[in-house]
Amino acid sequence: MYNRVALIGLGLIAGSMSLAMRRAGVAGEITGYARSQATRDTAREIGLVDRVCDTATEAVKDADLIVLAVPVGAMGPVMAEIAPALKPGAVVTDVGSVKKSVLDAVMPHIPEGAHFIGTHPMAGTEHSGPRSGFAELFDNRWCLIVPPEGANEGEVKKLEDFWSALGANIERMDPEHHDIVCAVVSHVPHLIAYTMVGVADDLRRVTDQEVIKFSAAGFRDFTRIAASDPTMWRDVFLTNKEAALEILGRFTEELFALQRAIRTGDGDTLHDYFTRTRAIRRGIIEAGQDTDAPDFGRGKKGG
Amino acid sequence: MYNRVALIGLGLIAGSMSLAMRRAGVAGEITGYARSQATRDTAREIGLVDRVCDTATEAVKDADLIVLAVPVGAMGPVMAEIAPALKPGAVVTDVGSVKKSVLDAVMPHIPEGAHFIGTHPMAGTEHSGPRSGFAELFDNRWCLIVPPEGANEGEVKKLEDFWSALGANIERMDPEHHDIVCAVVSHVPHLIAYTMVGVADDLRRVTDQEVIKFSAAGFRDFTRIAASDPTMWRDVFLTNKEAALEILGRFTEELFALQRAIRTGDGDTLHDYFTRTRAIRRGIIEAGQDTDAPDFGRGKKGG
Structure with a gap:
């Protein structure tokens, strides 16, 4: 799907993406960069990506898809750093939990001819770091696709297909x-x-x-x-x-x-309130976001 | 351990106690009573206890251990109702989540020669009713033993052994x-x-x-x-x-x-606060109250 994918940041989400991309066979080469030397060493040791680079610009060179998988506050500076190294037509995406401020921070740096499309895979565990990733993290979880105004529809569709291939369910939303x-x-x-x-x-x-x-x-x-x-x-x-x-x-x-x-x-108020919340729970079970079974299938088994 | 055990209330906890008692072989006959006709019918249909009675006094007749498994607010009235029917030397216990007010409500009704010892099995699921019980509910969970002042030590020990036989870990605590x-x-x-x-x-x-x-x-x-x-x-x-x-x-x-x-x-305050809470989580995993494994073994599997 993408000939070369660059992961900027090598924590739980990026690591799981690398493993899920390999499982799905949707990327030619996967490069990776992390700010911390220790993280890069670990990623090399466990072969988390095909090639760990020592700078972000090296990692994004010739990449067709660049994934910003860093804390939301670091998106702007990272984008400014890699912008000059992007190849024409490259697609940049992020995996942050917040979208309005990421778009505000990133969009001014996107060069002419490159694309930015925000995404938010709603999956995670309590673990972090390069050793915490696993290929099934996104299976049957939602990935929200948040394109900026005027985004290229072909590239948005392609990115949606990419996340589907990684196991996720797709929904588009505006940033607010x-x-x-x-x-x-x-x-x-x-x-x-x-x-x-x-x-x-x-x-x-x-x-x-x-x-x-x-x-x-x-x-x-x-x-x-x-x-x-x-x-x-x-x-x-x-x-x-x-x-x-x-x-x-x-x-x-x-x-x-x-x-x-x-x-x-006031027992009636308490009882009424507690009764009302049961319906939402039932809805969640019916929507398949959790099961009524003994073991919830959370965590590494996906769900 | 107890020749006859009477369960007053036939919901998740009482039902699980019946199944756990059978598993452990610690009760001769298990009788049961529930206020609702529908609950009694269901309990009969699924054979939840050995004998479902249509009144609480019938259920507690000749019982060596009586378990009050009703909402905390109902403990006092139920105790008043069954008190005249208790056999001499009978032990009454409850499984409520609150202890001070249960002792206040129940103790005045305990007849001379009978005993009351509070317990609180810290186990549950989101389900309720006579069909929700299972024998493993208490396995490796805590059961807090809350005797009133001046309780008979021999009977307290015996009740602790009973809960251990049902799979629980025991700890004594005062009501406050x-x-x-x-x-x-x-x-x-x-x-x-x-x-x-x-x-x-x-x-x-x-x-x-x-x-x-x-x-x-x-x-x-x-x-x-x-x-x-x-x-x-x-x-x-x-x-x-x-x-x-x-x-x-x-x-x-x-x-x-x-x-x-x-x-x-103020990002520093947030970061410091979020960092501090990680230690507690680690402690809980180390204390064996949860596991770090993919499936948490919650719910029906006990844990």
Whole structure:
């Protein structure tokens, strides 16, 4: 599909893309670059890509598809660095969790004749780094395709086919809508999970050991979410500020209403609220994003 | 271990106890009662216990161990009802998620010569009802043993051995400490999950269909938590009010600090906070309450 693909950044997503591209046979040569020497060494050692380069410009030379797989805050500088080395007609894409600010940061650097099309594969684990990738990460997960205004339709279609070949389901979205949807289903839930884990850790009346020991039933799911990469999440909240603050505002408003129901002993309000949420859960099972089976098939098995 | 065991309430926990008792061979006859005719019919149909009774007093007749497996708010009335029918020396226990208020509600009704010892098996799934039980639910999960002051040590030990035979790990706790620990690791995380799911459902700018479709990565775990039994959770918050409100207060305080960091663009605060939570997650994996493996072994497989 693409004769040469360059991966800039060699973490969980880029590593999984390399393995999924090999599985699907959709790339001629896969080059890779990571800022850290240690990451490049590891990638070479495990053969994560066909050729690890010591500079980003070397990696993107003659590449037909360039994937920016770096934290959202680093997209602009990386794009500025590689722009002069792009071959004519090259397609640049990213895999960031935020789209409006990535487009703002990247588009001014895209040279005449090259293309930029944002993507967001909604898949991940709590692990990061070059050893964390696996070919099945994107299987049956959504990949949101977010083209800028006036994007070349042929190149957008080709990139969609590429993500389909990697196992993902495709949906197109505009940048603003993408950012608010992700604030709801991903960004704010992560922030909340981080907060709850932080509260437990701070609490004097309950020891860390107790929190860890008795973490089944609720808290454990929070800790799993809260173990994701700190740099990635910092950038998400700094760059999707507006949508995150909007959803957070709604969240605290509702939480305060439930808190008041607890304080005043208003059992009906609590019961009604808890009943309503069951329907959403059923919808998720029906939509195939989770199963009702004992083992959820999360993580390395994809799902 | 106990010649006759009576289960009052025939939902997930009681049903699983019956199946686990049979597996372990620790009960002579198991009787059961549920308030709802439909539940009793189902329990009879699937042979969940040895004998389904149409009244609670019939079920507890000649029982050596009586298990109150009803919502926390129903413990007092049920105890008052069965108290006159208890045989001398009978041990009554409960499986509620809250302990201080259960002891307050139940202890005044315990007849001279009978014993009450609270327990809290920390295991569950998002399912409820007589068909949801399975023998492995308690395997390698914690069961907190919460005796009232002055409890008979021999009977407490025997009940601990009983729960061990059902597969659980045992830890003793006093009622106050139990309630604050559970507020942190279970009750407040559940409330937060319910709230987040409610926010998503309410939001006009994002459709329910989108929330359901793109629920991987964060939100899905929340919906799973938020699908638990509404009546049980209502009673938890009404009866563990003090501890829940204390932890909620801490939570909103920390959440506001992170919200301010997002608003002011303070990336260092966010990064530091997100880094700190990783350690807790590692501790949980090391403590064996979760695994690092692809399939978490949650739900019906126990774990």
